[in-house]
Amino acid sequence: MNGENAAMPYIYIHSDEGSETTSIAGRYVIEKESEIQTEFGAALVAFGFAVVDTSCCGSGGCRFAQVAGIIVERNAGTTEDGKPYSILERVRDESQQRRIRNIIDVSECHCQINFL
Amino acid sequence: MIGITSYGAYIPWNRLQRQSIFQAMGWYSPFTYGIAKGEKAVSNHDEDSLSMAVNAGANCVSGLDRGKIGGLFLASTTLPYDERMNASIAATALDLKSQVSAADITGGLKAGTTAMISALDALQAGRMNQALVLAADSRLGKPGGAYEHMFGDAAAAVLFGTENVIAEFKGSFSLSYDFADQRRASGEKFNRNWEERWIRDAGISKILPEAIMGAATKHGVNPANISKICIALPADMSGMGKKMMLTPEKFQESMVNTVGDCGAALSVLMLAAALEDAKPGDQIVVVGFGSGADVLLFQATEEITKLPARRAVKACLANRKELTSYEKYKVFSGIEDIETGIRGEAPAASALSVLWKDRRAIMAYVGTRCKECKTPQFPPQRICANPACNAKDKMEPYSFADKKGKLFTFTADMLAFTFDPPAIYGLVDMDGGGRLWMDFTDVEVKDMKVNMPVELSFRRKYVDKGRGISGYSWKAVPAGKEAN
Numbered sequence: 293m294n295g296e297n298a299a300m301p302y303i304y305i306h307s308d309e310g311s312e313t314t315s316i317a318g319r320y321v322i323e324k325e326s327e328i329q330t331e332f333g334a335a336l337v338a339f340g341f342a343v344v345d346t347s348c349c350g351s352g353g354c355r356f357a358q359v360a361g362i363i364v365e366r367n368a369g370t371t372e373d374g375k376p377y378s379i380l381e382r383v384r385d386e387s388q389q390r391r392i393r394n395i396i397d398v399s400e401c402h403c404q405i406n407f408l
Numbered sequence: 409m410i411g412i413t414s415y416g417a418y419i420p421w422n423r424l425q426r427q428s429i430f431q432a433m434g435w436y437s438p439f440t441y442g443i444a445k446g447e448k449a450v451s452n453h454d455e456d457s458l459s460m461a462v463n464a465g466a467n468c469v470s471g472l473d474r475g476k477i478g479g480l481f482l483a484s485t486t487l488p489y490d491e492r493m494n495a496s497i498a499a500t501a502l503d504l505k506s507q508v509s510a511a512d513i514t515g516g517l518k519a520g521t522t523a524m525i526s527a528l529d530a531l532q533a534g535r536m537n538q539a540l541v542l543a544a545d546s547r548l549g550k551p552g553g554a555y556e557h558m559f560g561d562a563a564a565a566v567l568f569g570t571e572n573v574i575a576e577f578k579g580s581f582s583l584s585y586d587f588a589d590q591r592r593a594s595g596e597k598f599n600r601n602w603e604e605r606w607i608r609d610a611g612i613s614k615i616l617p618e619a620i621m622g623a624a625t626k627h628g629v630n631p632a633n634i635s636k637i638c639i640a641l642p643a644d645m646s647g648m649g650k651k652m653m654l655t656p657e658k659f660q661e662s663m664v665n666t667v668g669d670c671g672a673a674l675s676v677l678m679l680a681a682a683l684e685d686a687k688p689g690d691q692i693v694v695v696g697f698g699s700g701a702d703v704l705l706f707q708a709t710e711e712i713t714k715l716p717a718r719r720a721v722k723a724c725l726a727n728r729k730e731l732t733s734y735e736k737y738k739v740f741s742g743i744e745d746i747e748t749g750i751r752g753e754a755p756a757a758s759a760l761s762v763l764w765k766d767r768r769a770i771m772a773y774v775g776t777r778c779k780e781c782k783t784p785q786f787p788p789q790r791i792c793a794n795p796a797c798n799a800k801d802k803m804e805p806y807s808f809a810d811k812k813g814k815l816f817t818f819t820a821d822m823l824a825f826t827f828d829p830p831a832i833y834g835l836v837d838m839d840g841g842g843r844l845w846m847d848f849t850d851v852e853v854k855d856m857k858v859n860m861p862v863e864l865s866f867r868r869k870y871v872d873k874g875r876g877i878s879g880y881s882w883k884a885v886p887a888g889k890e891a892n
Contacts, residue, residue: 345819348821348823348824351819351833351845352845353845355793397790398790398791398800398801399791399800400791401785401789401791401792401793401798402791403787
């Protein structure tokens with residue numbers, strides 16, 4: 293994922309669904325990516341499981357939703373190493389975030405929702 | 409018929425030999441050698457009167473319909489909050505309905521018997537059909553004093569009702585005197601007392617007979633017919649028997665050498681112990697002493713033989729671990745402050761707004777179970793976590809606090825702050841489904857075994873000193889026996 297300016301579209305590199313990413317404190321798996329239809333466009337949301345089990349100060353785990361952004365162009369291309377990417381706009385407007393949260397709340401099991 | 413329908417107890421796992429107190433402090437107070445006998449029950453670092461009371465209550469109402477309980481009376485002189493109803497916290501932790509009348513009964517050692525009389529009054533007035541009484545205390549004696557030896561920590565609970573009564577309430581008698589044998593001013597940590605001889609001669613030997621004979625006269629009880637008398641004082645009271653035509657075996661043992669003087673809880677704890685051995689027809693007298701006296705009269709019914717085994721005094725006494733370190737006792741009880749390091753000093757993330765919103769999950773460990781696929785899940789969900797189901801808004805409340813489970817895996821963490829390192833936490837597979845991340849307590853690492861049976865215990869999870877908040881929830885402990 294690239295891009296720093298919230299108002300500008302950015303390149304979102306799609307995750308390998310089902311592959312595990314490890315870090316010093318735990319690991320996570322992106323289970324699936326979904327499109328959520330809203331009045332202000334289709335939001336791309338990644339759902340996954342995270343486990344913190346090798347941390348020095350606690351442990352935990354959850355199923356999470358990561359709202360990548362509103363789709364500007366789906367499957368816009370592939371990276372040099374062959375990974376597909378899309379062009380998205382981050383969701384910064386709080387009313388839009390609330391709307392997406394409400395949709396996810398009644399459609400997917402989760403413990404937390406994060407906005408990129 | 410109004411009376412007792414169930415009972416329970418809770419005694420902390422840790423027991424401190426009084427000789428270890430004497431070994432540490434005898435240089436200063438050699439006179440305590442005479443009382444340095446037996447052991448006393450002491451709270452773990454994550455226990456207080458409120459947490460113990462909830463566990464006693466959970467043992468009392470185990471297997472019963474909590475939805476019928478209309479009142480909760482919590483007796484103690486050592487509750488964590490002066491303002492914020494501790495009984496309401498207990499009611500939330502026990503997942504009682506919100507239409508419950510909850511009250512703290514405090515201020516004196518006869519609070520336990522006063523709470524029972526208040527509950528019975530409410531039943532007699534028809535205000536409720538069931539009332540739960542919880543009593544707990546965790547008092548501190550100053551190092552070097554006799555109270556440090558005598559005081560112990562414990563809790564007990566009695567459920568009163570109108571159906572399936574195991575001991576019928578026959579009446580009560582109360583005396584109120586400003587007899588200041590013991591006192592603790594607001595904000596003080598330790599108890600003070602007046603001269604022991606004066607307490608014995610002017611107080612106990614006069615007020616107790618007046619109360620007991622007053623109750624016998626008022627309710628037409630022949631003292632010779634009493635089967636068990638529970639006098640809530642940390643001493644062998646059988647010497648009083650001759651005056652009242654009571655033989656020594658009729659005096660319920662006060663557990664002074666196994667539990668210690670557990671204050672407002674002692675009367676209820678002794679009643680629970682008497683009920684464990686009671687037979688139909690037995691007359692049981694309970695006497696609370698402190699700022700006067702209360703006397704309650706009960707008679708066991710045939711129903712007492714039908715009450716399923718429950719965790720009360722015998723099982724709690726059997727579940728023990730010797731706390732060999734006097735210094736540990738001082739740290740666990742808060743007598744001594746220790747260097748907690750940066751991790752221990754980190755501000756606790758208290759959010760009372762979140763606690764209010766998620767109170768059933770945090771305080772009562774109530775999650776959800778999918779009505780479609782019956783998968784239990786925690787924290788509560790709207791969408792079923794079972795990938796093969798994913799049913800939407802088909803959930804029903806599901807309590808984990810009253811379930812047992814098996815240890816799936818665990819770790820022991822020497823870096824995370826705890827008053828009793830290492831911090832032990834892991835995954836528990838609950839009977840009936842659900843896998844929970846749990847903190848563990850009342851266990852040593854060497855005794856942690858994969859697949860060991862575990863259960864949940866209500867504990868103080870943290871103290872947020874900056875905001876004056878004690879945070880509570882449930883931890884996992886090795887499963888104990890229901891009854892001995």
